[in-house]
Amino acid sequence: MKTLNRLLLSILIMVSMVGALFTNFSYVASQTEPPYQTYLPLIFKNVIPDPPAYYSTTWYVTPYSVTNMYQYGLQAAVITQPAGRQDQLLILDFGQPWSDGIQYGTLLLKEPQYNLTSTNDIKIYTKNFINGFIVGSDGESKLELGIGTTNYAYYISGVCSQRSWFCTTERAYNHGKAWVLMVKDLNNWVIQQGYANRVSIAGASDIELAWNYATITHAWAKGFDDFDEGKYIYYNFGACEGCDIGINLSIPPNPEKDLVYDWTPRKAHYTAWGIPPAWPIPEIYLNNGWHANQWANLSKVGVDIGYNRMYFFSALTQYQACLGSADPTCPATDNTPEEGWTQLFNALNTRPETAQNYIPYMTDIDWP
Secondary structure, three states: OOHHHHHHHHHHHHHHHHHOOOEEEEEEOOOOOOOOEOOOOOEEOOOOOOOOOOOOEEEEOOOOHHHHHHHHHHHHHHHHOOOOOOOOEEEEEEEEHHHHOOEEEEEEEOOOOOOOOEEEHHHHHHHHHHHHHHHOOOOOOOOOEEEEEEOOOEEEEEEEEOOOOOOHHHHHHHHHHHHHHHHHHHHHHHHOOOOOOOOOEEEEEOOOHHOOOOOHHHHHHHHHHHOOOOOEEEEEOOOOOOOOOOOOOOOOOOOOOOOOOOOOOOHHHHHHHHOEEEEEEOEEEOOHHHHHHHHHHHHHHHOOOOOOOOOOOEEEEEHHHHOOOOOOOHHHOOOHHHHHHHHHHHHHHOHHHHHOOOOOOOEEOOOE
């Protein structure tokens, strides 16, 4: 049933794209060719579409920003003010998984202590954000909102340190369960408030291979999947460290290649697409396009082992987070939203079996 739901959702997305985004494009049902423009008389010509006209801001959430979530919602609504409907997708990144032994939640980014922000707290902050968006928006534009955590844990010589909690499959599974139950509660609240035609809630996780073992990360995804009722999804807004950085049309990527910890491309694909609730919104930070190539190769891995091609709602960039930052990696990782979108689109369309007619959103992460 979950696989059927994904198939139906994919069809609805593609149909919506035809109606809303491609009024001047003819749809190629198999998506095995690039988009084409239609002329009269009927002549076909390769066309590379432009990126969306705007991008949303995805936020790192810190102890200093949680009290201002309503204002961040108002800020998100500014996108909706130009004439015409301006839908958007963004993520609120609440940091690494954590528990106090009673409740589940996260340690917020820049948290100075080890104070739990529980899923109940996160629901309050998210509701404030949504209320700000509703008040400030045009009454028509839609918000796809991901509630984010990560798969982060800190190991010393293979042993999980006290700086981490997310270190066993049991903890990971229970956190994934708690996360999807929070997503369910938030969606029910959205319905009760009468916002369902304008706001939808998904889970999200910044899954980075260098941050934890595949077995533990898979357990989180399984906990989410087992309690998602076949209808709640999560966005994987992470990275694919060690995945092939070049696209070789003659030699397909090896699904069993050793990456980081116990990861292989097959296992990375599982958390980004293989398990039914997962949808990829990958970090496309590198100016040289390697990140985009890695995710196009990961989609190819999936096709080769029997899955449908990945569908990407958006790329994630960090242009705003790098502005004025002292991070020494930023000069090489500060793609603009348009650059990240274009790199991902071009990489996917290098192979017909991974091609995607359009990527509907752009989002860029920032610090508050």
